[in-house]
Amino acid sequence: MQMNKLELVSFGKWNRKTIHLHKGMNIICGPNESGKTSVRMFVTYILFGLEKELRERFISKLDGQLGGRIHLTHNREEWTVERFLHRHRGQAVLYRGGERVTEDEAKQFYQGMDSNLFASIFSFQARDLQAIREKKADEVGKVLFNLGLTGSDRIVTLENSLDKKAGELFKKSGRKPLLNVKISELKEILKKIDEVKADEEAHQSLKETLRHTEEELSTYEQEQKTLQESIRHHEKLHSLKTQILSHQRLSEDLKNESWIEGFPPDAKSKYDQYKSEELKFKEQKNMHLARIERLQSEKETLQNQSKQVEYPLSIDSIEKLVGESKQLEHSLTELDENLRKEYEQFNRYMNQAGLSYSPDEVIRIDSNDYTGEMWKDLAKEEEELTEKLADQQLKKRTYEEEVTELEGLLNSTTKKQLPRDEKIDLEQQRDALKANQSASEWKKQLEEEKKKQASELEASKQLFTKMTWGFPVVTGILLALFLVFLFEGNNSDWFIVAVVFSVGVVGGLVGFNQSKKTTTKLMQLQEDQSEALNQTDPEQLKNIELTLIEQDELSKKANQLETKLEYAKNNVKELVVEQDYLNHRMEQLEKKRDEEINRFPFLSATNISFWPSLYQTISQAKAIAESIKNLEEKKREQQAQLDENYRVAQSILALYDSNADERSIWEQVQNHLTREKDNGKTLQRIHNDLLELQQELKDLHARFEPHADEWKTLLARTNSADEATFVHNITQHQEYMNKLKKREEAYEFVYQTFSEQTDKILRTDHTWDKIEEDLRIESMRLEEIRDTINELLNRRAELTAQIKQLEEDGELSDLIHQKSMLVEEIRRRSKEWATYRLAYSYLKETKDRYQNVYFPGIMKDTSDNFSVLTGNKYVEVQFSSESETINVCDRNGEWFQVGQLSEGTADQLYIALRLALSKALHASTALPFLLDDAFVNFDQQRKQHMFSLLEKQSSEHQIIYFTCEANDSNDKVEANRIELTAQERSQNGQVELLT
Amino acid sequence: MKTTIRFIHAADLHLDSPYVGMQNLPESIFKDVKESTLLAYNRLIELAIEKRVDFVLFVGDLFDQQSTSIKSVITLKRGLEKLKEHGIFAYISYGNHDFGMGDKVDLTFPDNTYVFQSEEIQCFPYNKNGEEVAQIHGFSYEKRAVKKKMIREFNFDRPDVYQIGTLHGSIQSNTDHDVYAPFQLEDFEKHQADYWALGHIHKREILSENPFIIYPGNIQGRHINEPGEKGCYVVDMTPHQTEVEFHSLQEIIFEQRTINDSEANNIEELTEELFRIKESWRNTSHKYIIRLHLQLPETFASTVEHPQIDELLELLNEQEDTERDWVWIQAIYWSVDWNYDRDEMKASSQFIGEVLQAIDDDEDPIRHLEILANNRVVKKHVEPFTKETLDEMKAEAEQMIVKELIKDGES
Known part of the structure; x- marks a missing residue:
């Protein structure tokens, strides 16, 4: 690229x-x-x-x-x-x-x-070298080595961490890593399991032993039981030795006493019975005889004591007499008491009457009902007269006082009256004043009239004032109207106006006249008023009038008083006449009184007013005196009777040796009588008892007769000549019976222990020594067996406990469960460890392969590069897979480890490696090589x-530097x-x- | 006329045998786990009494040879005694896990219990009210494997009583299970049995309904691959029909659960989410052991590290030992979408390509692990890694390397 x-x-x-x-x-x-x-x-x-x-x-x-x-x-x-x-x-x-x-x-x-590869191989900066330098000297080689392999040190980091993690879990011969710990724990548990398993397996044999032990135990227990029974038998025999021997001996004895078999077995009891009957008979007989004797003597004594035959009268009569006498005595006492009370009453009357007569004297007073009536009338009359006289006296005095008072009053009234002239004066004065008073009243009316007239006059004056100017006006108007009407020519209207006009003129004239009249009247009134003003005041008039009224009343009062005085004087006169009459009657009464006093001199001491009550008292006293007389007569009669009775009582008492006795004679006699009566009864009873006792005695003899007969028969039956022989025989028989009883007791004793075996036991002739010896040996054996049994019991308990412990312990169960958990933990940790271990192994394996496949070429290039970079100072670079490091050789053939190189040289080696690596990898990836200020x-x-x-x-590889x-x-x-x-x-x- | 009978069909009690795949259990949970098989057994006994069954069939593997403790034997015997008290009979056969147990422990049972003694088919009559009403046919393993097709040895010749066959074994296949009295479903058709009580397979299954051929499964799951409710069947037989009803007995339920709608963007959110979900699983009638599978949003999943998940797991389980109805998360599995073009990577001549090649070429990964695999204790007591496990580990190892080596960015 x-x-x-x-x-x-x-x-x-x-x-x-x-x-x-x-x-x-x-x-x-x-x-x-x-x-x-x-x-x-x-x-x-x-x-x-x-x-x-x-x-x-x-x-x-x-x-x-x-x-x-x-x-x-x-x-x-x-x-x-x-x-x-x-x-x-x-x-x-x-x-x-x-x-x-x-x-x-x-x-x-x-x-x-990828970016990683790009970063680790094709991108290079100064920091990479710095990182290398920071490694420890001995690590540098390793890092370079790994870098050489992969261009990155991450592998070595990962490798180390994997190794470490695996090592933490398990090491072949470690102690601390987790798995090693767990494995040794497992070993411990396994060891324990083996031990406990062995214990638990012993469970079987323990149970077997237990079974044997229990069998043995049962054998011994059986023997123990047999022995115990034998011992018990022997012990029983031994304990009954005396009884058995006694029984055997008695049986022997009894064999020789055969004669006794014919002896009546009840002889003794019959004899005893007879004896007791005999004794009883004798005792009773003696007792009866003694009682008869005693009664006889008692009878004689009583007969001696009785005096009844000498009594003058029969006992009943005497008893009656005594009762009568006691009654008489009592009656007399009552009479005395009555007399005493009557006398007291009598005396009270006497005192009341103020007399000191005896009862007889009182009886002799010749008073009767007529006398009583007479006395009552006299007393009544006297009282009446006295009372009237007193009344008269009182009235007289009252009237006299009244006359006196009236005379006083008359005098004072007369004094207050004015003389006649004065009074007339006053009346004249009064008339004059009254005339004045009416004049002033008239004047007052005049005044008012005047006022009225004045106001009327005023009103008229005003009207006229108005009319002075109104009249001409009205007149004018009317005139004008008249003229109008007139000129219009209406006739009726003219008439009306003429009338109205006339009325108006007339009215005006009347009004003017009235006004003139009033003015005149007023003037007149004013004149009247001025005349009345000179008159006296009314006060004076009033005083004079009052005085006159007073005088009138005084004269009226004086007239009344004179009338009253006249009346009072008449009353006094009447009273004097009446008094004279009363005094006459009093004199006649006194004459009658004196006549009565002559007949009953005791009356002189008494006021006539008390005579009626005196008569009453005397009458009552007379009645009581009669009663006293009767009572005394009765007393005399009773006393005579009592004295007669007393004499008879005396004669009876004389019969007895009477001691001084405090009791009354009657009680003494009564006492003797009672005793005599009792004696009689006692004697009768004794007589009866004697008869009865004699009969009983006879009966006793009769009852004893059969016993005596029986005794005779018994003697004959026992072949006893007499009682002594009989008694001897009885004793013999008794002894025999005792032995028999003892033997039976011995049997009973043995029977209680041996029951049905008893007869056999008693028949047997026991060898007592052998029995004792057996007993000793058996006891010893029993002791032995007991020990053995105890031992076996202990062993059984021990075994049972062991078995129970094994059964309840559950230790093996626990250990097995623990083991299972531990195995699981080991399994999991093993897995964890194995994962690390595998990762580590794969890394390592790959590295090894790298070493063999790529490394030689890379090392060759590295050597070349390193040689160029060091100016041929070093000529060869080699790796050591064992120590995982790189060694270099200088041109003199001397080898150095990376750690021995200078920092700069190590950097060069690093660059040489990187360049070699990039070249090696360029073929497939062909990324440009970027170096950022690397050097x-x-x-x-x-x-x-x-x-x-x-x-x-x-020349082969684009480089951007x-x-x-x-x-x-x-x-x-x-x-x-x-x-x-x-x-x-x-x-x-x-x-x-x-x- | 046959009378009605009722019995319990159970198998594979594996009394007191330990769980597989559990670790780091806190004391209280460990205790529950230990006692779970015994508890389930006690429940079975109670069920038998409550349902007033006539007898109980135990079709093999009452214990594990390796882990028979006195505790398990005692528990078994106590249960049988209890059945006896209630006039319930028991018929026991031994399977591939508990053959020859009599040599190790005292297996004398109360007289209500009948044991098939040998690999010869034996027949016990069951009498009800003095009348024979059923016959139970069966056999016991005398060694670890019974390769013979035992199904052919049965002979049911008493149609007047209920005829019940007990068989501890598995369907014939080409796998290693064939050593356990293998049979094929057609084999049963040749017999007149009214009920087939099977044992050996721990997963509950009704193989046929006429007559009933049933695996009741074990009474308590012992690892993550024995999930769900576990128990036994109560069987009611009348002359005209047989009814079966499953009754769960387990103390602890194993389950695998997947969470695929997680919205967590970081470990904190995930933790919170899982805590919430876990609470929603808590149940008053069971304890749970759960294996959790997480499908996390991609952006989050790629940042998740193993230790974080370990920590999360620990956190989730932290307070469970204080719970009566605990939910124990046994493990958390999460998928990592670690996307890379493996082929491309491999095709390049880079180091990584070489590594991938090395991984692919490795037919025998165990050679890297020998230092542990050859450990005497591990070798004897820890199951060796299976091929699947090894592949899994290889994949994980590869990821570890790739993830580290192709990390982006400037160095």
Whole structure:
């Protein structure tokens, strides 16, 4: 490919600029900032495009455009590559011979070219060298080596990173990488699984052992049971040894006592029964006899004590007498009490009557109902008279006082009255004054009349004033009217006017007269008034009138008083007559009183007014005195009876040895009577009891009779001659029975333990020593077995626990699940590792192939280039695939590693490599080689070497060299030189501005 | 006249066998995972009791040879004891995973349990109310593989009772599954069985409905390729018809989920989005283990780095161990659209072309990985990389290189 023309339509600072390029070497010169890099980027952009960020840096500030064309020759055909940011979506458009090509053809055009390759091989700048220099010395070789392979150090970077990543995951003999860790974890788990598996597999055998153990256990337990039973039997026998032996011995004993079999078995009980009956009989008999004796003596005592036979009267009579006497005593007491009360009453009356008579004396007073009535009348009359007299006296005094008072009043009234003359005077005065008063009233009326007349006069005067001028006017008018009418000749109208006129004249005359009259009247009135003005005042008149009225009243009053006084004096006279009558009656009454006092002297001590009550008292006292008399008579009779009874009682008491007794005689007698009665009853009872006891005694004898008979029979049955023999036999029999009982007890004891085996056990003649020995041996054996069983039980528990633990533990299960997870992790990590590893391997493999296929040729060219660049100082370049580095040999045959070379020499080696690479790749890709100020740091000689090499290369390969050094070391080089000056000056017509 | 019977058909319990493909589980979730198969088994027992079934069929692979723990055996036995208490019978056959278990553990079961002892077809009668109402035919594996076509060995000659065949095996094909009592669907037609209870295949499937030929699948999924609900069938048989009803038993559900409408433009947005989505998945009746496939917008996808996704995964799962109904994101897969013209790149004589060529030429990538592959522990316990995995890794390795080497821009 050869670029012929760059059309920078809009790119960076460039606008519509064209750069013509030649075949071979092109040197584009320009100072810094003249746009060299823009041109280089333009080429990249048009051919391959640029990333957005980079692209935007070059958008023209003039028109916001980006784009242009490159005209080039490729495979001997003319091509134009065009790219504009805003056309064809920023894609390159290709023209061949002016014709736009298809996409496939475009693809064909780009065969073997890409931006990456362009950047890494065909584009070269000073920065690349700088990058190399920044590498560590030992890496430089590696980088150069890789560069030699691919033209880029990215491979080595990737390779390293892949290797590192893989290494982080797994290393063949590492410990830390993740997979190594996981694998060892897996190993651990596997180991554990084996262990636990072995444990779990032991589960089976454990169960088997457990089964065996349980069988063994059951055998031992069986034996233990048998032994325990045997021991229990032996122990039972041993514990019943005494009982068994006793039973056997008693059985032996009883065999020899056969006679007893005929002995009535109830003999003893019957004997005992008889004995007890006998005893009971005797006891009862004795008891009865004793009681009879006691009753007999009691009877005698009682008979001795009784005095009843000596009583003067029968007991009942005496008892009646005693009751009567007690009643009498009581009656007497009551009588006394009544008497006392009557006397008290009597005395009270006496006191009341003011007398000191005994009852008898009172009875003897000769008073009766008539007497009572008489006394009552007298008292009443006396009271009446006294009362009337007192009344008279009071009235008389009242009237006398009234007369006195009236007389006083009359005197004072008379004194107040004026003498007759004075009064007449006053009356005259009064009349005079009254006349005056009426005159003044008339005058007042006159005044008012005058006023009225005056106003009337005024009104008339006014009317006349008006009339003085109205009259002539009216008259005139009327006259005129008259004349008019007259002349018109209407007769009736003339008449009317004449009448009206006449009326008017008359009216006027009347009015004038009235007015004249009134004036006259007024004048008259004024005269009247002036006369009345000289009269007295009314006050004086009033006083005089009052005084006169008073005098009239006083005289009226005096008349009344005189009348009253007359009446009062008459009353006093009447009273004196009445008093005289009353005094007469009083004298007669006193005469009668004195007569009564003569008959009943005690009356003298009493006011007559009390006589009726005195009579009452005496009558009541008389009644009580009678009562007293009766009571005393009754008392005397009863006392006589009581005394009689007392004598009889005394005679009875004398029969007994009576001690001083506080009780009344009647109670004592009553007491004796009661006792005598009781004694009688007791004696009767004792008598009955005795009879009964004797009968019972008989009965007792009768009841005991059969027992006695039976006893006799019993003696006969037991062949006992007497009671002593009988008792002996009984004892013998008793002993026999006891043995029998003991034997039965022993049997019962054994039976409780052995039940139905008992008879057999008792029949057997046991060897007790052997039994004890057996028991000892068996016990020992039992102990042994117990131990064994315990041991087995422990073992069983242990096994069960072990099995249970295994069953519940689940450790193996856990481990297997863990293992599964771990395996999965290893699998995934392995995959990850394997991917890195594969990538790494492929990279490495390709590199190896490169080494063998391309590298020899490249190394040859590199050697040549390096030789030229170093002025034949170094003659050969070789690579070492083992250490992945490049070694160089100088002309003296000495080998150096890259790290040993000077920086400049290493740069030269790098350039030599790049040039060799570009040459190697040129065949297929044929891109131009762009160098951007690549050798600024080279000295003159090196630059010359450099340019000669480039010149040589440019014969086959278009080279575009950008530099800021206008004419230094390259001036000898045959090249198309393009100056990028500020003026954009055209040189050799190669650079021109597009228009 | 036959009476009615009801039974449960289950298979492939794989009691207490570990999950595959799980890592870095927090303690509580790990515990749930460990116990999930046992829990599912306990649920099966409860279901049997609740449904008052007559018997339960366990058609092979009750355990895993490699991971039989006492815990699993004890759990199995306890369940069988419980069935016995309720008068329910059990019929067990061993499969390719639990053959010869008796040598390792004590497999004496309660007397309600019948075990097919050998590779000879055996027949157990089932009596109901003292009358024989069904016959259960079956066999057990005695070694890892049974190549014989066991289906041909069955003989059903009692049409008066229900005839049930149990078979742990797989459809004949040309793959390696052929070592498991292979059969073809036509084989069943030759028999008069009323029900075929199959085992071995973990995916639930009804192969035929007349008679029913059923794979109940396993009762608890154990890896991402055993997704969805897992359980057993309750079968009701009357003289005229058979009805089957599936009952899920699993504790944890495996699922692969794809999110293809993500609008995330950066990792923060993605994180937020995923948290939201994850919460929407949370469900009170199940715990979830989910493999997530993301299809991210292109601009975003190209910037996503592996470690970021790892971090995101960690973040998403961080709080799950505190949840009762957890949702565990097992892995996140995301597609990277790394577009480059591979052929063009290869055709150029550049280094990259050479690399691509080398990758393409590599028939035996494992040779690069021998230092790990030959590790004794890894070799024994970690499954070797499959060809698919190796291809996947090759592609990823290529991307790593290309992405790095053709990075644009000026150096």
